Amino acid sequence: MSKTKYDQLVESALTYRTDVLEKAIRERGSVALDVWGRELDIVNRHITVDRELVEEAARSYEELGRCLVERLRWSEDAIAIAPQGSTNTKTLVRAPTAERFDIDAVCAVDLSRVDANDPMQFFDDIGHALEGYEPEEMNRCWRINFPNKGYYIDFTPSVPLDKVPAGQRAFVRYQPAAGYESTALAVVDRPSQSWKTSNPAGFAAWVNDQAKRQLLIQLMLKAEAVAKRADIQPVPDQEVPLSDTLRVAIRLFKRHRCMSVRRGHIDGKFKPISVIIVTLLTQCYAGLADRQRRYNHPVELLVELAELLPNMVERHNGEYVIANPTVHGENFAERWNTDNGERARAFKQWCRLLVADLTFILGATEPAEVRKRVQKTFGCEGAVVSPDAAHSMLTGLAAAQVRQVQPVRPGRGLA
Numbered sequence: 111m112s113k114t115k116y117d118q119l120v121e122s123a124l125t126y127r128t129d130v131l132e133k134a135i136r137e138r139g140s141v142a143l144d145v146w147g148r149e150l151d152i153v154n155r156h157i158t159v160d161r162e163l164v165e166e167a168a169r170s171y172e173e174l175g176r177c178l179v180e181r182l183r184w185s186e187d188a189i190a191i192a193p194q195g196s197t198n199t200k201t202l203v204r205a206p207t208a209e210r211f212d213i214d215a216v217c218a219v220d221l222s223r224v225d226a227n228d229p230m231q232f233f234d235d236i237g238h239a240l241e242g243y244e245p246e247e248m249n250r251c252w253r254i255n256f257p258n259k260g261y262y263i264d265f266t267p268s269v270p271l272d273k274v275p276a277g278q279r280a281f282v283r284y285q286p287a288a289g290y291e292s293t294a295l296a297v298v299d300r301p302s303q304s305w306k307t308s309n310p311a312g313f314a315a316w317v318n319d320q321a322k323r324q325l326l327i328q329l330m331l332k333a334e335a336v337a338k339r340a341d342i343q344p345v346p347d348q349e350v351p352l353s354d355t356l357r358v359a360i361r362l363f364k365r366h367r368c369m370s371v372r373r374g375h376i377d378g379k380f381k382p383i384s385v386i387i388v389t390l391l392t393q394c395y396a397g398l399a400d401r402q403r404r405y406n407h408p409v410e411l412l413v414e415l416a417e418l419l420p421n422m423v424e425r426h427n428g429e430y431v432i433a434n435p436t437v438h439g440e441n442f443a444e445r446w447n448t449d450n451g452e453r454a455r456a457f458k459q460w461c462r463l464l465v466a467d468l469t470f471i472l473g474a475t476e477p478a479e480v481r482k483r484v485q486k487t488f489g490c491e492g493a494v495v496s497p498d499a500a501h502s503m504l505t506g507l508a509a510a511q512v513r514q515v516q517p518v519r520p521g522r523g524l525a
Contacts, residue, residue: 113400120397123421130465131413134472142475143407149477149484150362150409151352156493157203157365159211164197167261171215174240174254174265178217181239188220194266194310196384199317201360206368206489210259214251216266216310218295220273229305233298236267250297250306266308268295274305282307290316290436312436313385320392321356323399327406355411356395360388362488363416363464369489370460380449380456386442389432390422391415416468420461423454430454 113121135143175191178184195214196202205211217236237245237252245252251266271294274282283306286294290312299306352358364387371378394415405411424431429447434440446453467487474480485491 114397116393116397117400118397119393119422119424120401120418123394123397123418126421127417128465129417131417131468131472132410134469135410135413138472138475140407142472143409145475145477145480146471146484147352147407147409149471149481150358150412152481152493153365153484153488153490154352154358154361156490157361157488159202159204163260164202164213166259167213167263168193170254170256170259170261171213171263171265174215174243174263175217177242178236178239182235184219190218192216192218192311194314196388198310198314199357199360199388201317201357201364201384201388203361203365203368206365206372210261212264213261214264214266214310216268216295216297216308219267219269229296229298230300230303232269233267233300236265240265249300250308266297268297268308269305270294271296271307278305281305284437284439286312287434287436287438294437307437307440309434309436313434316435317356317388317392320396320399321354323396325395325399325403325405325411326353326355326408327404352408355408355415356392358408359395359412359415360391362412363387363391363419365488366464366467367460369487370463372489375463376456376460377452380452382453382457382460383442386432386457389435389442390419393435394418394422413468413472416461416464419464420458423457 171191171193175189179186179189192215193213194216197213202211219232237247240252240254243254243256245254245265247253248264251264254263254265256262271279271282271286271291274296281304282296283299283302283304285307286309290309293311293315294307294309296305297308364384367376367382367387370376371381398411398414403414405414423443424433430443431441432443434442443453446457471480471483471487474483485493
């Protein structure tokens with residue numbers, strides 16, 4: 111059977127891995143896995159953004175949608191507001207400081223019902239309609255700062271790709287990848303003053319589909335047993351226990367990235383952006399699944415992802431490539447090729463710090479010392495979890511919840 115792209119990427123990364131973390135696990139035995147896992151799960155819970163705050167932010171972007179309907183005199187049926195990014199993949203994390211988190215929202219407008227054929231005019235009209243919110247013009251979105259709130263919203267005007275007039279569609283930069291056509295959007299590409307394909311819903315579906323692939327042996331056996339009993343309900347979709355190792359890895363590694371910037375180890379200007387961390391980890395997880403790798407404990411899988419991560423970046427003709435799996439031709443590492451190597455060096459430096467810090471954690475087995483090291487590494491001193499939650503953690507029955515807001519139409523409330 112031919113190898114998949116992600117299988118090949120993992121195969122190449124395996125030849126460069128150091129095995130430092132795997133060796134630390136072997137030296138300290140299986141009992142220590144639960145100690146490490148418990149403390150990492152406490153951090154995973156601690157960095158979860160409060161559900162109430164996420165819901166408040168969702169109400170704010172619904173408010174923006176109502177504003178557009180009223181001021182631009184659009185039909186409610188011609189516009190839909192939906193979350194995108196970390197909210198959709200359940201990988202939103204709390205910042206290590208008091209800084210606000212960002213909620214990405216996409217505003218999809220049906221061009222067949224709205225006069226908005228000129229992309230730049232379309233973008234500007236939305237900005238003018240949002241003037242009361244003091245919108246800040248970004249590359250392809252309007253940033254809305256809400257005073258005295260714990261968040262801001264990056265509001266991206268878009269249209270369904272299949273609603274772009276046929277005469278313009280041939281000039282849209284990039285095209286949707288096979289299998290992701292139905293969720294493709296066209297967003298405004300201000301540098302070229304034309305449309306550009308984007309696919310936040312498709313990207314979230316890709317991450318979520320890969321996360322469902324089970325690599326943990328015990329949970330695979332448990333799932334088989336549960337499937338035979340109709341009276342047992344599955345774990346709710348919004349839960350993110352340690353056994354959901356792909357999402358937990360994304361969350362912990364994003365937090366570590368933020369701590370690395372805060373401590374001055376990497377320059378915030380060149381830090382790995384979240385979509386790159388998510389893409390590389392998901393590719394790695396998918397490749398391990400394609401290779402039918404299996405793990406007895408979530409920490410073993412977490413360690414594998416950390417060791418393979420730095421070598422999951424592709425090079426084509428000397429240029430860095432991190433391909434968007436849902437938009438053909440889009441390279442998330444495009445800026446890596448125009449900054450004299452600054453972003454690539456920052457990424458590699460961060461990966462080295464990540465492995466070093468995880469090695470530091472795995473160097474301890476006594477519970478109090480493990481807790482001290484884990485919480486120091488992730489900037490979560492004082493984080494606690496209830497005894498009941500700690501007991502059920504590894505079975506996947508405990509969870510840190512982040513509510514995924516469903517797409518809404520202005521004035522109709524959250525679904």
